[in-house]
Amino acid sequence: MPDSIEKRVLRKVTRRIVxxxxxxxxxxxxxxxxIGFAALTMNEDIGLSAAAFGFGAGIFFIGYFLFEVPSxxxxxxxxxxxxxxxxxxxxxxxxxxxxxxxxxxxxxxLRFLLGAAEAGFFPGIILYLSYWYPARHRAGVTALFxxxxxxxxxxxxxxxxxxxxxxxxxxxxxxxxxFLVEAAPAVLLAGVVLVYLTDRPEKAKWLDDEEREWxxxxxxxxxxxxxxxxxxxxxxxxxxxxxxxxxxxxxxGTSAGLYTVGIWSPQIIAQHGVGPFATGLINAVPPxxxxxxxxxxxxxxDRTGERNWHVFAACLVAAAGLGMAAFTNSxxxxxxxxxxxxxxxxxxxxxxxxxxxxxxxxxxxATGIATINSIGNLGGFAGPFIIGWIKEQxxxxxGGLLAVGAALVFSAALVILLGHLRNRRTTPGAIAAADxxxx
Numbered sequence: 278m279p280d281s282i283e284k285r286v287l288r289k290v291t292r293r294i295v296x297x298x299x300x301x302x303x304x305x306x307x308x309x310x311x312i313g314f315a316a317l318t319m320n321e322d323i324g325l326s327a328a329a330f331g332f333g334a335g336i337f338f339i340g341y342f343l344f345e346v347p348s349x350x351x352x353x354x355x356x357x358x359x360x361x362x363x364x365x366x367x368x369x370x371x372x373x374x375x376x377x378x379x380x381x382x383x384x385x386x387l388r389f390l391l392g393a394a395e396a397g398f399f400p401g402i403i404l405y406l407s408y409w410y411p412a413r414h415r416a417g418v419t420a421l422f423x424x425x426x427x428x429x430x431x432x433x434x435x436x437x438x439x440x441x442x443x444x445x446x447x448x449x450x451x452x453x454x455x456f457l458v459e460a461a462p463a464v465l466l467a468g469v470v471l472v473y474l475t476d477r478p479e480k481a482k483w484l485d486d487e488e489r490e491w492x493x494x495x496x497x498x499x500x501x502x503x504x505x506x507x508x509x510x511x512x513x514x515x516x517x518x519x520x521x522x523x524x525x526x527x528x529x530g531t532s533a534g535l536y537t538v539g540i541w542s543p544q545i546i547a548q549h550g551v552g553p554f555a556t557g558l559i560n561a562v563p564p565x566x567x568x569x570x571x572x573x574x575x576x577x578x579d580r581t582g583e584r585n586w587h588v589f590a591a592c593l594v595a596a597a598g599l600g601m602a603a604f605t606n607s608x609x610x611x612x613x614x615x616x617x618x619x620x621x622x623x624x625x626x627x628x629x630x631x632x633x634x635x636x637x638x639x640x641x642x643a644t645g646i647a648t649i650n651s652i653g654n655l656g657g658f659a660g661p662f663i664i665g666w667i668k669e670q671x672x673x674x675x676g677g678l679l680a681v682g683a684a685l686v687f688s689a690a691l692v693i694l695l696g697h698l699r700n701r702r703t704t705p706g707a708i709a710a711a712d713x714x715x716x
Contacts, residue, residue, distance in 0.1 A: 331665015348397025
């Protein structure tokens with residue numbers, strides 16, 4: 278009987294929640310990286326050098342970093358429904374305002390504000406999913422949610438390339454139409470979030486009484502078990518938890534790889550002499566394959582219950598792809614390399630995001646997840662900036678791609694070291710207990 282009700286409840290929860298949060302993340306990621314396509318014509322129009330573009334692309338993550346933890350704590354307190362609606366409304370308005378940038382300064386300011394507005398969305402959804410899914414199912418469901426990223430690139434790339442062809446319509450540049458059109462769904466869906474999302478299982482009227490009671494009891498029992506085994510931590514203490522900070526460094530490398538691909542790949546492809554729309558079609562190939570790899574890899578991680586080696590292998594695949602991209606001059610080889618990078622960084626993230634809730638609950642989980650994401654996403658600043666700066670100095674992408682690849686190798690080594698230390702110390706709770714005792 279318990280197995281039967283578990284399958285029934287999780288099937289309902291998945292149908293109700295996952296497609297919707299995937300749609301939200303699809304739009305969020307599209308608005309975050311569509312400057313990669315806008316840059317094909319915008320940079321010349323407003324006088325952006327490669328280094329200036331890389332800096333502006335990455336400064337998004339400085340705003341994100343500063344406001345991430347406060348935003349996730351507010352979400353934990355007021356509920357996902359209200360706070361995610363607020364996030365979507367503000368990021369949509371700022372993303373649309375990108376159509377009116379005049380030069381480097383306004384570009385930097387709006388990218389920073391966009392990061393501040395969107396802060397808390399991704400870790401908020403990760404936290405939200407932990408309210409609805411037992412730990413043994415989280416890598417798989419996180420993979421489904423995160424499939425929105427490669428799908429956003431796959432579907433958004435030809436759309437973005439096509440919007441650039443609207444150059445001159447109503448007196449606007451094609452890149453201005455790109456920002457305006459792609460910002461509109463975020464503003465419109467903010468209102469839908471208020472109506473559609475349910476904050477916690479105990480409020481889910483779309484579950485029957487038995488289902489609601491089972492899920493509520495299951496999640497409460499799991500939270501109690503984690504607190505008993507690993508100790509209860511305050512939100513402030515979670516900021517300094519050594520496991521949280523170490524996972525943030527692991528995530529740094531994966532973010533550097535992800536945003537290197539998301540922001541620079543259109544320009545890397547376009548240098549082979551293809552137009553904007555063809556660039557969009559070609560750029561859609563790697564993420565389509567990445568979706569399949571990510572979902573299969575996450576299911577394997579759930580089935581085996583293993584996380585660290587799954588992150589390790591995926592990071593090395595992505596690093597190999599960046600190395601391949603650095604040393605090839607063929608368009609076909611570049612696409613194959615981008616497939617490896619996309620599949621690797623995408624596949625690393627679901628098992629990685631299944632680790633924090635193994636030893637954090639409640640406000641500490643909200644803080645810890647936000648800390649990992651905010652510090653780790655500084656890789657989204659470092660990766661694009663390094664690529665742009667080195668391209669400015671050398672005229673090519675090789676040095677930047679190798680630097681980001683090295684960051685991924687570091688992430689791979691660190692996650693295995695963490696796994697080894699956890700095995701030696703039995704559980705992260707031992708470290709938490711030592712921290713509390715001042716040792």
